[in-house]
Amino acid sequence: MAVERTFSIIKPDATRRNLTGKINARFEEAGLRIVAQRRIWMTRQQAEQFYAVHKERPFFKDLCTFMTSGPVVVQVLEGDNAIAKNREIMGATNPANAAPGTIRKDFAESIEANSAHGSDSPDNAAIEIAYFFAGADIVG
Ligand code: IDP
Ligand code: MG
Numbered sequence: 704m705a706v707e708r709t710f711s712i713i714k715p716d717a718t719r720r721n722l723t724g725k726i727n728a729r730f731e732e733a734g735l736r737i738v739a740q741r742r743i744w745m746t747r748q749q750a751e752q753f754y755a756v757h758k759e760r761p762f763f764k765d766l767c768t769f770m771t772s773g774p775v776v777v778q779v780l781e782g783d784n785a786i787a788k789n790r791e792i793m794g795a796t797n798p799a800n801a802a803p804g805t806i807r808k809d810f811a812e813s814i815e816a817n818s819a820h821g822s823d824s825p826d827n828a829a830i831e832i833a834y835f836f837a838g839a840d841i842v843g
Contacts, residue, residue, distance in 0.1 A: 704783040704784045705783070705784070706781065706782065706783060706785070707781070707782070707783075707784060707785040707786050707828070708779050708780065708781045708785060708828060708832060709781075709785045709821060709828045709832075710777070710778075710780075710820075710827075710828055710831035710832045710834075710835070711730070711779070711780050711789060711819065711820065711821055711822075712775050712777055712778075712819065713726055713727075713776040713778070713818070714769075714770065714775055714817065714818055714819060714820060715769060715771075715773035715774065715775055715816075716769075716811070716812050716816035716817075716818055717818040718742075718774045718776065719773050720810075722810055722818070723776050726806055726810065726819060727778075729792050729806055730789070733788060733792050734788075735780040735781065735785055735788060735792075736780065736781045736782055736843070737778050737779070738779050738780070738842055738843045739778060739779040739836045739840050739842065740778040740779075741776070741777050741835070741836075741840075742774055742775070742776050743774065743775060743776075743777060744771070744773070744774050745770055746771065747771055750767040750770040750771050751767050752834075753770075753831070753834060754767060754770070762815065765815060769815055769816060777835045777836075779832055779836060779841050781843055786821075786823075786824065786825060786828050789821040789822070790821050790823065791805075792805065792806060793805060793806045793807055793818075793821050794807035794808050795807065796814060796817060797814040797817075798811035798813070798814070798817060799814075806819050807819065
């Protein structure tokens, strides 16, 4: 299996409830390493650009309001098959559909406030990592 890097965000609903350690323990227990990490408060412009792929969706405006409602933790996870593994550990977008033991099943408040983001493909992982981190910020 190939070692990959993926982009992860701990969303404002989770930072507000002081869940960053509990969420990151799930990644580390599954063998993913946090190789870059920063706590930030996204600007509206950053959120709109990050989620630009969803700009025609009815939830876009609310999603950007939510993502700028508090601090987030942006991070890079590294490990075997990291992109798919991260998505598996997070669970389905809607916590009502998420498998038992996943982050979203255990922690999400709603389909919007669903505690974590994870890249969905190698191309998007590279784009999303580069949006928040310079190469020198990532220490594997
Ligand atoms: P993902 O985060 O599982 O990849 P996406 O479809 O890429 O899901 O949606 C991005 C984010 O937009 C979701 O994580 C969630 O916060 C929000 N979202 C997705 N679908 C809905 C919806 O139907 N209503 C409200 N918010 C949504
Ligand atoms: Mg997505």
